[in-house]
Amino acid sequence: MAVNIVFAGEDIEFQRQAVDVLARCFDVWQMRKQQYHGRFPFRELSFVAITDGTVIGHAGIIPFEVQASGGKTLKMAGIASVAVAPEWRQQGIAGNLCRHAAAWAAEQKFDAMPLYTERVNVYKHCGWEIFPPGVATLTSPREKKSDLSKWLSPEELSVADKELIIRSYRDAAACPGRVVRVDDPASAMSWSYLFRKAAGRWKIFPGKGYLLAMDGVLAEYGGEIEAQMINESQVAQALFSPADPMCANLAALNWQIKVHHDDLPECWEGEAVMMRTLTEKALPELFFPLANKF
Numbered sequence: 001m002a003v004n005i006v007f008a009g010e011d012i013e014f015q016r017q018a019v020d021v022l023a024r025c026f027d028v029w030q031m032r033k034q035q036y037h038g039r040f041p042f043r044e045l046s047f048v049a050i051t052d053g054t055v056i057g058h059a060g061i062i063p064f065e066v067q068a069s070g071g072k073t074l075k076m077a078g079i080a081s082v083a084v085a086p087e088w089r090q091q092g093i094a095g096n097l098c099r100h101a102a103a104w105a106a107e108q109k110f111d112a113m114p115l116y117t118e119r120v121n122v123y124k125h126c127g128w129e130i131f132p133p134g135v136a137t138l139t140s141p142r143e144k145k146s147d148l149s150k151w152l153s154p155e156e157l158s159v160a161d162k163e164l165i166i167r168s169y170r171d172a173a174a175c176p177g178r179v180v181r182v183d184d185p186a187s188a189m190s191w192s193y194l195f196r197k198a199a200g201r202w203k204i205f206p207g208k209g210y211l212l213a214m215d216g217v218l219a220e221y222g223g224e225i226e227a228q229m230i231n232e233s234q235v236a237q238a239l240f241s242p243a244d245p246m247c248a249n250l251a252a253l254n255w256q257i258k259v260h261h262d263d264l265p266e267c268w269e270g271e272a273v274m275m276r277t278l279t280e281k282a283l284p285e286l287f288f289p290l291a292n293k294f
Helices: 012-025 027-035 092-109 119-125 160-170 227-231 245-251
Strands: 002-010 045-051 053-068 075-082 112-117 135-139 200-205 209-213 217-223 238-239 257-259 271-276
Touching: 002 092, 012 027, 012 045, 012 053, 012 075, 027 092, 045 092, 053 092, 075 092, 092 112, 092 119, 112 119, 119 271, 135 245, 160 200, 160 209, 160 217, 227 245, 238 245, 245 257
Parallel strands: 075 112, 217 238
Antiparallel strands: 002 045, 045 053, 053 075, 112 271, 135 238, 135 257, 200 209, 209 217
């Protein structure tokens, strides 16, 4: 039986069937299917594999932008939600979906296609390569485990808190790889989606700035934050760009630093960062923070 790869965009019916396939493949998608009523939690542009009118496979593209040097931005087409129905596996369908998505993204003038995966070999065959993490993990000398009991959950953030966070982030100096967050609530890189992430915990310093931890790991700070404020916040681990001056500032407070290049920090949960470049120019060194992991 013939299998056709179709660009479905945001077609509601195709995406509903795609969510059904994802829920058959991954436990997390069983929960998402119920939570988001059979829809995707944020905007994805879908490529679907169809046979006899039924969706049997899916690969999604999440469009977003990141900062680059010289005040420029790079257009990213993040690959996500790749799945093939169990009875249709081992036929090259996932690879065909990803190759179709890459061809479309190149036509649309995207610069690169990042993804997070445990299945490195699958994507190597489709043109993706391991992208060195280029991250630094920092560990507090005092705490074995983060105590975020006094930090705020997403539901506890006030309007004023959110305004402070957004303002602090937008006023921060540019950093290669820093995501350009948007106001569009349908975007995976929107403020509203970040403020809904259940794993997030926030510490607000009124009039100064904020800290954001994801699953107990400090993933971001903004505003007038000093190392001593982090040191006293009861967070035990942080993940920053090695170029971030905060690394040296925390090291001065006896935090241990490990810079990862070929290895991955534990907080990535075993997933590698992979990249397919779509232009002839080399990508600058980029830092992918935990806060914007999709």
